[in-house]
Amino acid sequence: MNTQEKRSSKAEIEDLIKARYSLIWITSPEEARVEDSLRKLCVEREMRLEVWSITEGFKTIANGQGTRDVKDPMKALDHVMRGEGRALYVLRDFHPFLKEPAVVRRLRDAAHELRKTKKSLLVLSPVTKIPPELEKSISAIVDWELPNRSEIEGAARKVLPNLPAATQQVIESDPTFMERVVEGALGLTLVEAENVFAKSAVRTHTFDLDTILEEKKQIIRKSGLLEYYEHREEFSDVGGMEILKDWLVKRRNAFSSRARDFGLPLPKGMLLIGVPGTGKSLTAKAVGALWQMPLLRLDVGKIFGGLVGSSEENIRTVIKTAEAIAPAVLWIDELEKGFSGTASSGQTDGGTTSRVFASFITWLQEKTTPVFVIATANNVTQLPPELLRKGRFDEIFFCDLPDREDRRQIIDIHLRKKNRDPGQFDLDKLVDASVDYSGAELEQIVVAALYDAFDTGVDLTTDGLLKTLHEVVPLAITMREQIDAMREWARTRARMASARGRTPQKKEGWMARYGAPTANLGDKGTETSDDGERKLEL
Ligand SMILES: Nc1ncnc2c1ncn2[C@@H]1O[C@H](COP(=O)(O)OP(=O)(O)O)[C@@H](O)[C@H]1O
Ligand SMILES: [Mg+2]
Numbered sequence: 001m002n003t004q005e006k007r008s009s010k011a012e013i014e015d016l017i018k019a020r021y022s023l024i025w026i027t028s029p030e031e032a033r034v035e036d037s038l039r040k041l042c043v044e045r046e047m048r049l050e051v052w053s054i055t056e057g058f059k060t061i062a063n064g065q066g067t068r069d070v071k072d073p074m075k076a077l078d079h080v081m082r083g084e085g086r087a088l089y090v091l092r093d094f095h096p097f098l099k100e101p102a103v104v105r106r107l108r109d110a111a112h113e114l115r116k117t118k119k120s121l122l123v124l125s126p127v128t129k130i131p132p133e134l135e136k137s138i139s140a141i142v143d144w145e146l147p148n149r150s151e152i153e154g155a156a157r158k159v160l161p162n163l164p165a166a167t168q169q170v171i172e173s174d175p176t177f178m179e180r181v182v183e184g185a186l187g188l189t190l191v192e193a194e195n196v197f198a199k200s201a202v203r204t205h206t207f208d209l210d211t212i213l214e215e216k217k218q219i220i221r222k223s224g225l226l227e228y229y230e231h232r233e234e235f236s237d238v239g240g241m242e243i244l245k246d247w248l249v250k251r252r253n254a255f256s257s258r259a260r261d262f263g264l265p266l267p268k269g270m271l272l273i274g275v276p277g278t279g280k281s282l283t284a285k286a287v288g289a290l291w292q293m294p295l296l297r298l299d300v301g302k303i304f305g306g307l308v309g310s311s312e313e314n315i316r317t318v319i320k321t322a323e324a325i326a327p328a329v330l331w332i333d334e335l336e337k338g339f340s341g342t343a344s345s346g347q348t349d350g351g352t353t354s355r356v357f358a359s360f361i362t363w364l365q366e367k368t369t370p371v372f373v374i375a376t377a378n379n380v381t382q383l384p385p386e387l388l389r390k391g392r393f394d395e396i397f398f399c400d401l402p403d404r405e406d407r408r409q410i411i412d413i414h415l416r417k418k419n420r421d422p423g424q425f426d427l428d429k430l431v432d433a434s435v436d437y438s439g440a441e442l443e444q445i446v447v448a449a450l451y452d453a454f455d456t457g458v459d460l461t462t463d464g465l466l467k468t469l470h471e472v473v474p475l476a477i478t479m480r481e482q483i484d485a486m487r488e489w490a491r492t493r494a495r496m497a498s499a500r501g502r503t504p505q506k507k508e509g510w511m512a513r514y515g516a517p518t519a520n521l522g523d524k525g526t527e528t529s530d531d532g533e534r535k536l537e538l
Pocket of ligand 2: 277280281282333334376
């Protein structure tokens with residue numbers, strides 16, 4: 001698969017140094033990996049590389065050698081100012097010292113002075129915690145990328161000699177084996193990947209894809225923002241919405257290099273809006289299976305939750321992980337829940353929501369990595385208008401309540417799922433009786449009728465389903481106004497997901513048939529559902 005190359009972090013730093021950026025902040029939890037890249041860069045560019053830590057002071061690790069016993073942060077900065085020639089200075093974990101005004105001041109002066117020299121200062125930290133006084137002096141923030149395929153393969157090869165000789169032979173004889181193993185660990189840091197491989201080796205005496213994926217899922221979930229979603233839904237589980245499905249099917253190979261050569265742009269993403277329970281989340285989940293791509297589910301609420309990291313940091317982590325796993329689908333369910341406060345963000349949270357939102361849409365529009373974003377929303381009024389501008393998403397689809405043909409397909413799907421033969425049911429009658437019901441409600445009706453049938457000791461029948469239909473008031477009745485407003489909104493701004501894109505005639509609706517509602521499905525209808533080889537003890 002084609003992965004349109006993104007500029008590497010190392011290349012990015014090289015550009016910044018050439019452009020004489022004097023103070024650069026690098027965010028990464030992978031100190032050793034970042035320093036290794038910087039060392040290579042310094043060797044190539046014949047620059048000295050000195051690395052500082054509070055415990056050891058400065059140590060020269062490229063184009064020279066030696067140590068300098070300057071553990072005090074102020075003295076360390078003095079050392080940088082006095083340094084000769086072309087050099088990079090890395091300050092490890094410097095952010096705690098930025099609480100001291102004198103250190104901040106010295107760093108600002110250093111940033112200014114260094115501009116006239118061939119030296120640059122790099123602050124390397126697992127978090128981006130820049131005091132406001134320093135913001136203007138930091139010329140760039142580089143969020144170091146996660147390991148690429150060849151780096152991950154390196155981690156696997158470190159563990160490989162621990163496997164039984166016969167297993168090693170099997171792995172080496174099938175080139176696609178290593179490819180799949182590497183793919184399975186993309187999105188992890190190098191140390192995480194190595195641990196995952198080691199665990200698989202200990203447990204299964206091989207590189208077992210299920211074990212690797214299971215571990216990855218756990219690690220990604222621990223970040224608290226993303227979930228690596230295993231596809232259980234098949235694309236054929238989605239009833240109706242022919243236009244939407246056709247759009248997705250047409251793009252199933254659009255991430256290949258063949259598609260790029262053909263002149264196709266890389267699909268960016270789509271937004272699904274519409275009535276609750278119409279299968280938006282279901283479609284998003286099914287796309288992973290259709291396109292054979294990993295699906296990452298983002299909980300937008302958690303970005304702002306304050307439970308994990310800062311919001312800005314969180315969105316960067318999400319983007320970084322998705323890009324490392326790419327080609328991948330990033331599913332943002334109920335987008336409006338996270339970004340609804342964008343407009344008022346200036347007054348309510350010091351602008352955080354709008355800043356995070358801005359960086360998200362910039363990424364959405366400019367990304368060159370094959371990360372396809374599927375966002376879903378139930379409430380269009382809460383969506384920031386900027387999101388809907390051309391160029392953000394490839395397409396905005398409106399998912400309306402299913403029409404006759406769509407309902408037929410949905411009932412058919414759910415009967416089959418319960419091991420019933422749809423041929424044994426009067427689908428025409430059911431379709432006629434289920435105007436205004438959403439896909440989620442149709443599913444619930446099948447389940448409820450199944451309970452009744454089980455209880456009375458007879459099998460599920462058309463009449464049983466009809467009886468349940470009559471007892472359940474579709475959400476569309478209580479939400480009529482919102483749905484109409486949404487339809488009106490969508491008329492000019494979105495494409496209809498279903499070929500027929502009907503406007504229901506009130507007369508054939510539920511009220512005309514059954515009178516005023518007595519029972520309600522309530523909210524149920526909206527359910528959305530270090531170095532060298534590693535010795536292991538096997
Ligand atoms: N078009 C559909 N085809 C088949 N099943 C559907 C459809 N729409 C909804 N359902 C059923 O209802 C459940 C909930 O729908 P969901 O995708 O969460 O709706 P939404 O995200 O639009 O609110 C699905 O998991 C599926 O079982
Ligand atoms: Mg949903």
